[in-house]
Amino acid sequence: MKILVAVKQVAALDEDFKIRADGRDIDADYLIRDLNEWDDFSLEEAMRIKEAANTPGDIEVVAVSVGPASVDESLRKCLAKGADRALRVWDDAIEYSDPIAIARVLAAVTMREAPDMLFAGVQSSDHSFASTGIATAAFLNWPHAAVVNMLNYTPGAKTAVLRRELEGGLLQELELQCPAVLTIQLGINTPRYASLRSIKQAAAKPIEMLSLADLHLVANDVGESGSSSRVRRMYLPEKGRAQLIEGDVATKARRLAEIIKEFRGQT
Amino acid sequence: MVATTTRILFETFGATEVRVFYAFGWAAIAAFAWGVYVQIRKYRRGAALTLEGSLWARSRAMISMVLSHRSIDRRDAAAGAAHRLIFYGFTLLFIGTATITLQYDFLEPLFGIRFWQGEFYLIFSLVLDVAGIALIAGLIHMMIRRGWMRLPKLDYARPDRSPGDPDFDRPQYRREDWAFLWTLVIIGSTGYLLEGARLVWLQGRPDVWDTRWWSPVGAMLAAGFQEVGLNAGGAAMLRHGLWWFHGLLALAFIALIPYTKVKHIFTASGSWLARDALAAQRLPRIADSAAQPGVAKITDFNWKQLLNLDACTKCGRCHEACPARAVGAPLSPRDVILSLREFAHATLESGVLPDAAELDVHGKGPGQVSMETLWSCRTCMACVEICPVAVEHIPIIVQMRRKLVEDGAMDPLLTKTLQTIHKTGNSFGESKRKRGAWSKALPFTLKDARKEPVDVLWFVGDYASFDPRNQKVSQTFATLMQEAGVDFGILYDGESNAGNDVRRVGEEGLYEVLATSNISALAAAQFKTVVTTDPHSFNTIKNEYPDFGGKFEIQHYTTLTRELFRNGKLRVTRPLKYRVTFHDPCHLGRFNKGYEAPRELLTLLGCELVEMGRCRANSFCCGAGGGRIWVPDPVGVEKPAQNRMKEAAAIPGLEVYVVSCPKDLTMFEDALKTTGLEGKFVVRELIELIREAIPA
Numbered sequence: 020m021k022i023l024v025a026v027k028q029v030a031a032l033d034e035d036f037k038i039r040a041d042g043r044d045i046d047a048d049y050l051i052r053d054l055n056e057w058d059d060f061s062l063e064e065a066m067r068i069k070e071a072a073n074t075p076g077d078i079e080v081v082a083v084s085v086g087p088a089s090v091d092e093s094l095r096k097c098l099a100k101g102a103d104r105a106l107r108v109w110d111d112a113i114e115y116s117d118p119i120a121i122a123r124v125l126a127a128v129t130m131r132e133a134p135d136m137l138f139a140g141v142q143s144s145d146h147s148f149a150s151t152g153i154a155t156a157a158f159l160n161w162p163h164a165a166v167v168n169m170l171n172y173t174p175g176a177k178t179a180v181l182r183r184e185l186e187g188g189l190l191q192e193l194e195l196q197c198p199a200v201l202t203i204q205l206g207i208n209t210p211r212y213a214s215l216r217s218i219k220q221a222a223a224k225p226i227e228m229l230s231l232a233d234l235h236l237v238a239n240d241v242g243e244s245g246s247s248s249r250v251r252r253m254y255l256p257e258k259g260r261a262q263l264i265e266g267d268v269a270t271k272a273r274r275l276a277e278i279i280k281e282f283r284g285q286t
Numbered sequence: 287m288v289a290t291t292t293r294i295l296f297e298t299f300g301a302t303e304v305r306v307f308y309a310f311g312w313a314a315i316a317a318f319a320w321g322v323y324v325q326i327r328k329y330r331r332g333a334a335l336t337l338e339g340s341l342w343a344r345s346r347a348m349i350s351m352v353l354s355h356r357s358i359d360r361r362d363a364a365a366g367a368a369h370r371l372i373f374y375g376f377t378l379l380f381i382g383t384a385t386i387t388l389q390y391d392f393l394e395p396l397f398g399i400r401f402w403q404g405e406f407y408l409i410f411s412l413v414l415d416v417a418g419i420a421l422i423a424g425l426i427h428m429m430i431r432r433g434w435m436r437l438p439k440l441d442y443a444r445p446d447r448s449p450g451d452p453d454f455d456r457p458q459y460r461r462e463d464w465a466f467l468w469t470l471v472i473i474g475s476t477g478y479l480l481e482g483a484r485l486v487w488l489q490g491r492p493d494v495w496d497t498r499w500w501s502p503v504g505a506m507l508a509a510g511f512q513e514v515g516l517n518a519g520g521a522a523m524l525r526h527g528l529w530w531f532h533g534l535l536a537l538a539f540i541a542l543i544p545y546t547k548v549k550h551i552f553t554a555s556g557s558w559l560a561r562d563a564l565a566a567q568r569l570p571r572i573a574d575s576a577a578q579p580g581v582a583k584i585t586d587f588n589w590k591q592l593l594n595l596d597a598c599t600k601c602g603r604c605h606e607a608c609p610a611r612a613v614g615a616p617l618s619p620r621d622v623i624l625s626l627r628e629f630a631h632a633t634l635e636s637g638v639l640p641d642a643a644e645l646d647v648h649g650k651g652p653g654q655v656s657m658e659t660l661w662s663c664r665t666c667m668a669c670v671e672i673c674p675v676a677v678e679h680i681p682i683i684v685q686m687r688r689k690l691v692e693d694g695a696m697d698p699l700l701t702k703t704l705q706t707i708h709k710t711g712n713s714f715g716e717s718k719r720k721r722g723a724w725s726k727a728l729p730f731t732l733k734d735a736r737k738e739p740v741d742v743l744w745f746v747g748d749y750a751s752f753d754p755r756n757q758k759v760s761q762t763f764a765t766l767m768q769e770a771g772v773d774f775g776i777l778y779d780g781e782s783n784a785g786n787d788v789r790r791v792g793e794e795g796l797y798e799v800l801a802t803s804n805i806s807a808l809a810a811a812q813f814k815t816v817v818t819t820d821p822h823s824f825n826t827i828k829n830e831y832p833d834f835g836g837k838f839e840i841q842h843y844t845t846l847t848r849e850l851f852r853n854g855k856l857r858v859t860r861p862l863k864y865r866v867t868f869h870d871p872c873h874l875g876r877f878n879k880g881y882e883a884p885r886e887l888l889t890l891l892g893c894e895l896v897e898m899g900r901c902r903a904n905s906f907c908c909g910a911g912g913g914r915i916w917v918p919d920p921v922g923v924e925k926p927a928q929n930r931m932k933e934a935a936a937i938p939g940l941e942v943y944v945v946s947c948p949k950d951l952t953m954f955e956d957a958l959k960t961t962g963l964e965g966k967f968v969v970r971e972l973i974e975l976i977r978e979a980i981p982a
Contacts, residue, residue: 212705215794
């Protein structure tokens with residue numbers, strides 16, 4: 020039995036970042052990369068299911084990511100936390116793929132691996148499309164549930180019972196046919212700590228590389244040609260009219276009074 | 287007549303009776319030897335360890351410590367004095383008895399040598415009488431401490447257990463303490479009674495009777511016996527009975543040494559012999575071959591640590607000194623040691639080693655240590671520093687934490703902090719690039735030591751780089767150095783968290799990453815000496831980086847500044863008249879003995895220094911050490927820093943509470959507010975006082 024966990028290496032902004040020359044993304048020099056926070060939880064959920072099983076050895080947790088070599092660092096973290104295998108898919112043609120194109124790749128990986136479940140995070144912290152997991156389900160034509168914050172699943176079972184977060188504080192309990200795609204919400208568990216020692220040891224474990232050909236895909240399936248959307252530009256909005264008044268209470272009060280007078284045209 | 291005077295040994299004893307006595311003697315020796323074997327087998331079940339340094343130097347240090355009783359005198363001179371009486375009394379009596387055996391069983395039968403008679407015997411007799419008095423007096427003082435003074439540190443109730451738990455206050459220890467004291471008192475006093483009875487019995491023999499005042503206590507007792515009408519015949523019977531009672535009790539005592547607290551005679555000496563003077567300052571590395579980091583099973587401790595457990599005499603000094611214990615946290619260093627000792631006793635003394643599962647020292651069962659206990663530790667070294675028998679608690683606790691870290695068994699906030707440090711190289715989660723940003727506010731450009739040579743390389747540390755309050759102190763220090771004409775610079779984003787606290791949390795892998803990164807940054811720069819404003823960084827760079835190939839000359843800013851004053855580079859122009867007290871930072875004071883420089887500076891500045899009760903080696907940790915600065919203390923209970931503020935507030939007219947550590951500044955400024963003492967006095971970095979005394 021197998022649980023496939025799709026993970027993403029996300030980027031966070033460093034101080035004083037710059038937009039890339041083409042205006043469509045941040046200059047890579049200013050990005051700090053790490054495993055997507057949601058994926059910490061989905062991997063942990065898979066690990067817990069494995070560890071709770073009667074024979075954990077029969078359950079394989081496989082982490083998969085689509086990205087260049089730098090993504091290995093995040094996959095190593097998954098291996099350090101206990102994933103049995105890690106797969107990375109890359110081809111230069113994949114650059115500029117949108118979530119739909121990435122989902123196409125993940126669906127192909129899923130077909131190849133034939134897991135009992137596919138987990139993904141609800142969204143990524145950098146681009147926040149919240150669509151990769153669900154789009155993968157669409158390509159696979161599998162049942163799916165998004166924003167799962169409680170899961171009751173025994174590997175090999177025909178169905179899983181889960182709870183989803185809805186708007187307005189509502190919860191929904193769902194019984195779902197397996198195999199299925201679940202996108203996991205933060206807080207479903209407490210992710211374990213990957214000690215530096217375990218990360219170091221994971222460095223010795225292999226990461227399997229998959230090419231487009233391995234997945235029976237062609238260059239047109241990915242990248243801009245395989246995508247349904249395209250980033251036009253990325254930018255910081257112009258400063259609004261809000262301003263922060265600094266100083267002690269008296270100074271603040273005086274400045275506030277001045278502003279009010281300015282607005283009323285009294286000065 | 288005097289020349290033949292000697293002790294009466296087996297006179298009037300039949301051959302069988304002597305043989306019976308020897309049989310008991312041999313049985314006692316056998317029981318003792320078996321006990322020693324079992325203990326040594328227990329220690330050998332621990333992990334291997336090779337001691338550094340020569341055995342000769344170690345032995346000399348140990349003998350000096352044992353004979354001088356220096357470590358027992360500290361913070362409890364009365365206990366030291368009483369123990370000295372017991373130790374020397376017991377030792378003399380033991381040597382005396384051994385001398386008898388030496389002549390009677392070896393020298394005389396083998397070589398016909400007799401020395402134990404005449405003047406030698408009389409002096410011997412006097413010395414032993416005095417020794418016996420010393421022994422009994424010391425024991426009685428110990429009884430008074432336990433029975434009447436009821437010192438809190440001798441209360442075995444544990445902060446990490448609740449009343450009702452099987453190992454909550456361990457009454458078996460109290461029974462053992464009293465049995466030990468009474469046994470020795472009875473052995474000592476029956477010795478005198480026996481002596482008195484012998485004198486009365488042999489009053490007709492001038493060689494005995496005329497020299498009786500060489501055993502003054504015995505002679506007085508003899509006079510007493512005669513007073514109540516005891517005659518020679520009665521005394522002979524009394525002497526015979528007492529002889530057996532005293533002899534068998536003494537043999538039983540010897541037989542029981544390895545099985546009871548009496549073994550501290552050997553284990554405490556062994557502990558001193560194996561002592562690591564930098565036990566807390568320089569933590570052990572994890573061998574590359576280690577299957578798992580840290581201690582999971584009792585057998586993962588090394589033999590010396592297992593010996594340390596047995597050396598503990600439950601004196602309670604660490605219990606008293608521990609800041610976590612003082613504020614009611616579920617930790618007493620004493621109880622960590624005793625728990626593990628009980629655990630080792632239960633698992634490692636049988637012929638066959640139990641299954642690995644039964645050797646797990648983590649948990650809440652009897653003898654196990656819970657994670658709450660381990661995470662309460664601030665690694666402030668108060669326990670290691672005061673231990674009279676050289677128990678090294680800190681490496682024991684940190685090695686157990688290493689296992690917890692590997693299992694992720696820690697506060698989620700700590701997990702988060704470790705991940706942050708891994709990602710950004712600092713605990714604030716700030717961008718690496720911003721590390722030197724505080725220097726932008728300076729009116730001059732701080733040299734980048736990565737790009738140009740400097741005399742002094744300033745290792746700034748996390749708190750002084752990123753915490754807004756401490757950034758002001760950093761700016762002040764930079765200005766002072768500039769004004770003093772020091773050629774200095776910093777590593778900017780080449781510097782990472784020094785790792786001192788990461789290592790003490792137990793995240794050794796991350797520590798290695800940080801240490802090697804800083805070492806290569808330092809090695810690439812050109813400088814004469816390193817200075818740091820952060821005692822935590824100071825400790826790890828000074829004591830631990832050398833283990834990773836980074837040998838740098840480093841000083842804390844207090845010694846560098848003192849030098850600048852001595853050379854006249856800095857001059858006080860406006861003496862401060864403040865009444866101040868100084869808080870010794872753990873890592874500067876206890877860890878690295880930097881007690882004097884800050885005090886000299888305060889005097890130079892014109893301040894009146896009033897010491898707190900807990901100062902210098904006994905300084906009370908602010909609560910931030912060992913990674914605890916990253917985990918908030920529970921709400922509603924006193925924090926160590928608050929406890930400290932109350933202590934300082936008791937100094938009449940105190941104006942400034944002076945610190946010389948960034949974490950102290952943060953902790954105490956906060957505690958001053960939360961204790962409601964704000965306005966009574968202020969917390970200041972020593973650097974700020976220097977600035978005040980040298981107005982720009």
